[in-house]
Amino acid sequence: MNVEVTPLPGIGVRKDFPIKSGHRRIGVIDRKDGTIDLILSRADNPDVTDQLHLSANEAAALANLLGAPQLVARLRAEHRELDGVNTRQFPILRGSPYDARMLGETEMRTRTKASIVAVMRAGQVIASPGPDFTFASGDQLVIVGTAEGLEAAAEILSHG
């Protein structure tokens, strides 16, 4: 993908690229203060963009929504040859029993044979988190295991 980077002196950097559907450009403005604006050029006018200001939290949530499925898809593709191994993602929702608790406390490996191989947080991938990793609402867990193992994992994460 050919991302065009344009400096906006005093404000930050604009990064955008053309998308096929509707011949529009989509991208972000990375501001110096660390916040992000989402920009999408208007369908009928390539010169003008709609601009949405996102707080750091909102930008991270959006990055998760966009990034997590890709990571899962990639792991799934890698596991395709291995029969019975699946990859899925589960969110830690607000009020989830493991919100603000440590990974070790789920005893996921012992109880389900499934492994938490990665956590997506704030648009970052945290690979192979250790037992002392503390979950927070908004985290997306990437779990690998058998179909039954994954079902059991989902049960544990949502009901404890």
Added chain:
Amino acid sequence: MVFEGTALSLIQLGAVFFGLGLLGRLAARIGMSPIPLYLIGGLVFGNGGFIALSNVDEFIHLASEIGVVLLLLLLGLEYSAPELVTGMRRSWQAGLLDIALNATPGVVVALGLGWGLTGAIAMAGVTYISSSGIVAKVLNDLGRLGNRETPVILSILVFEDLVMAGYLPVLTAVLAGAGFLAGLKTLSIALIAVTVVLVVALRYGKYVSAIVASEDREIFLLKLLGAALLVAGFASAVQVSAAVGAFLLGIAISDSTAHNATKILEPLRDLFAAMFFVLFGLTTDPASIPPVLGWACLLAVVTTATKLATGWWAAQQAGASRFGRARAGTALVAHGEFSIVIAGLAVAAGAVPSEFAAMATTYVLIMAVIGPIAARVVEPILGMVARRPSPPQPAAEPHGE
């Protein structure tokens, strides 16, 4: 109760701050820059105004000096040296057109009013420089940061700010008015100093950043403010204006240090810069405004047109549509803080007639208000002219030409 000495000073200062706070709130309500309101606030008090603030004069004077230093320091912090260099390369043609079109009206009016060469040079700066603060705010408020013409507008602003770095020492030398040879000497010292500092900023910026950087907020603030005032003081001692010294220091500080510095200094700048605008208003006699009002209006009309032309031409070079060119032109119209900084230097040096302050105040008042309004209404108006349905929706404009 006896209102004397310190008690009276505190009460006066408190009243000024509180009044500015209320004005600032009013400005935020109606979505405009507070600068014009601060100027009006200064006009209302001060010479020939309603109440004299005799007890806090000295404080306001020093505070306004610090205000100018902080204004320029933060302007420098906004840009990194490489940004300035690429901005300069990209926009030099538009930048030169900008100087030619927008400094000329100021020069012509100043000469026409018989203010001499000094007045002409100062007025050139006043009409030339757009307010990067107001422009950035307008672009952001109107959601135009992603537009095609926006990088063009911003790089013209960068060019203007760099020209400021060269222009201010020239202005200070001219204002000092020390004969031709002495003036030439001061000027060359100033320009050499600017060049040296700019090279240091480009090459050794990270060391400068390392010196002022600190984890501790308090230490950081003290080092930053101390460095800024020291540099500004030494700069003004060698006739490079204090403001330029601060600007160059700002450029030399880069990356995360610059970002933290901006965050920590912003409220301080707003406070002291407000004092500066008030002082400028204070030193302007409201009675001297009516005689220059006509000229100020004429100048406002002419420079609105010339700024529009500058932006139009520059955006055209970047391949923007008719609407984009108009947006770029109107975005540049706003004048504000730096026009007042220039006028403030001229007035403080006492090298210009008293009408100069009145002219600068009136002109900036008009331009600070016209700028944001012009940027807002340009699309509906062009839409109506093009007889498109639903004029408030700029989406109805034609594709790039």
